[in-house]
Amino acid sequence: MTPRRKRMWIIALCVLGVGIAVALILTAFNQNLMYFYSPSEVARGEAPGNRAFRLGGMVVKGSVERGDAKDLTVRFKVTDFAQERAIAYRGILPDLFREGQGIVAIGQLDAQGVFVASEVLAKHDEKYMPPEVAQALKDGQASKAAQP
Amino acid sequence: MSALQAFLHMGGYAPYVWTSYGLAAVLLIFNIVLPRRAEQAALRRLARREALGESHDTAS
Amino acid sequence: MNFAFLHKYASLMHFYRLSHTLTPWLAAATLALFAWGLVGGLLLAPTDYQQGDSFRIMYVHVPAAWMSMFVYVTMAVAGGVALIWKLKLAEIVSRACAPLGASFTFLALVTGSIWGKPMWGTWWVWDARLTSELILLFLYLGVIALHGALDDRRAGARAGAVLALIGVVNIPIIHFSVEWWSTLHQGATVSKFSKPSIHIDMLIPLLVMISAFQCYFAWSLLVRVRSEILDYDRNASWVRELGRAQEAGR
Numbered sequence: 280m281t282p283r284r285k286r287m288w289i290i291a292l293c294v295l296g297v298g299i300a301v302a303l304i305l306t307a308f309n310q311n312l313m314y315f316y317s318p319s320e321v322a323r324g325e326a327p328g329n330r331a332f333r334l335g336g337m338v339v340k341g342s343v344e345r346g347d348a349k350d351l352t353v354r355f356k357v358t359d360f361a362q363e364r365a366i367a368y369r370g371i372l373p374d375l376f377r378e379g380q381g382i383v384a385i386g387q388l389d390a391q392g393v394f395v396a397s398e399v400l401a402k403h404d405e406k407y408m409p410p411e412v413a414q415a416l417k418d419g420q421a422s423k424a425a426q427p
Numbered sequence: 428m429s430a431l432q433a434f435l436h437m438g439g440y441a442p443y444v445w446t447s448y449g450l451a452a453v454l455l456i457f458n459i460v461l462p463r464r465a466e467q468a469a470l471r472r473l474a475r476r477e478a479l480g481e482s483h484d485t486a487s
Numbered sequence: 488m489n490f491a492f493l494h495k496y497a498s499l500m501h502f503y504r505l506s507h508t509l510t511p512w513l514a515a516a517t518l519a520l521f522a523w524g525l526v527g528g529l530l531l532a533p534t535d536y537q538q539g540d541s542f543r544i545m546y547v548h549v550p551a552a553w554m555s556m557f558v559y560v561t562m563a564v565a566g567g568v569a570l571i572w573k574l575k576l577a578e579i580v581s582r583a584c585a586p587l588g589a590s591f592t593f594l595a596l597v598t599g600s601i602w603g604k605p606m607w608g609t610w611w612v613w614d615a616r617l618t619s620e621l622i623l624l625f626l627y628l629g630v631i632a633l634h635g636a637l638d639d640r641r642a643g644a645r646a647g648a649v650l651a652l653i654g655v656v657n658i659p660i661i662h663f664s665v666e667w668w669s670t671l672h673q674g675a676t677v678s679k680f681s682k683p684s685i686h687i688d689m690l691i692p693l694l695v696m697i698s699a700f701q702c703y704f705a706w707s708l709l710v711r712v713r714s715e716i717l718d719y720d721r722n723a724s725w726v727r728e729l730g731r732a733q734e735a736g737r
Contacts, residue, residue: 287571290570293653305660309668312615314670314671315669317669375537375538375608383671402607402671404673404674405673407535407538407686408685409689412536437540438540440539443544443602443604443605444540444543447548447602450598451547451551454590455703457590458707459710462714463710465714466713470733471733473734474730474733476730
């Protein structure tokens with residue numbers, strides 16, 4: 280084998296070796312790399328019980344309740360379309376927060392299973408379109424839902 | 428608000444948008460100007476070397 | 488394998504001359520594409536239904552992020568060629584890619600952070616996408632450090648090439664991070680296999696800006712490479728001739 284060919288093999292095998300090593304490491308750390316838990320995972324008890332974690336999901340329509348003047352707590356529910364979870368949060372909500380929006384909340388479950396959040400971040404999707412197109416889509420969906 | 432003002436206002440996101448574009452401009456200009464200057468400096472060094480008649484540089 | 492026909496272009500002298508022929512055209516194309524992309528992205532593209540005008544940061548953030556990965560792969564491939572075939576030109580190209588790629592990565596991270604603050608509500612999160620892109624910046628800085636650390640610049644280039652090749656595994660990680668793990672960063676808007684989830688009037692300026700950045704990369708790479716060539720080959724007769732011409736021109 281020429282020296283050049285030998286160098287080629289060494290490099291190819293090293294790159295492959297590093298790739299396999301990293302794949303194995305990532306598989307082992309897979310759960311830790313998940314940025315947030317879904318409501319279903321929390322319902323199954325997969326989220327840590329005694330420390331803060333992140334809960335992500337979509338804000339359920341009609342579930343947002345803002346407290347009265349004395350109580351600044353906002354309550355709402357998030358869903359992954361399989362399970363729901365109630366969240367209670369005191370603080371400023373991001374601009375994009377609204378019903379039907381994705382969010383990620385950081386906090387802990389209380390004794391009643393309500394997720395008490397210390398921070399709420401908005402998670403937006405990868406769709407980009409002008410407002411009139413968004414409206415047309417919404418109207419299209421509404422009329423479809425209204426059909427018997 | 429005039430059209431120009433509305434454009435610069437970027438729907439209220441002006442500091443975010445213009446800082447991003449400004450940083451991009453700085454980096455892109457920097458990465459052209461710096462190597463061009465380096466080439467001119469290298470050519471000047473070569474000219475000086477020829478003028479002095481030196482040839483003892485060790486090639487790497 | 489006989490690559491004899493490529494030998495001419497691996498010659499540093501020919502590449503130097505070729506770069507001077509190409510760069511004016513690349514510069515013109517870059518400026519034209521940026522003009523078109525900026526008008527399209529900042530003026531013509533409609534406002535987004537949920538992100539308003541802040542989404543226009545996309546027109547620098549996405550090309551920068553794309554280039555940060557493209558340039559890394561270029562740097563790694565050139566580095567591999569340098570290690571296997573010991574070609575000087577490959578070493579020079581690999582060296583030149585590093586500061587350019589690091590700049591793109593830095594730009595992607597900072598514009599992403601600036602965009603994240605109003606939209607997500609935070610400057611930074613340690614999710615898989617952002618963390619792996621930050622690791623990419625560290626890889627670039629490591630390669631640049633190796634390039635400068637050794638007195639022999641050829642050995643430095645080869646050491647950097649080794650790190651670049653080892654780090655190449657990070658590229659698919661960055662790309663697939665939003666699919667493999669739950670992340671705050673959203674999934675891919677444009678992918679090869681499905682219809683883009685972006686309105687066409689917003690998509691076209693993005694494609695133009697990506698082309699502008701690609702053209703810019705070619706332009707700035709050639710400029711950087713040719714100034715390194717003058718140092719690499721400083722004792723060659725053609726370079727000394729250039730020096731004489733420069734001296735005569737004063």
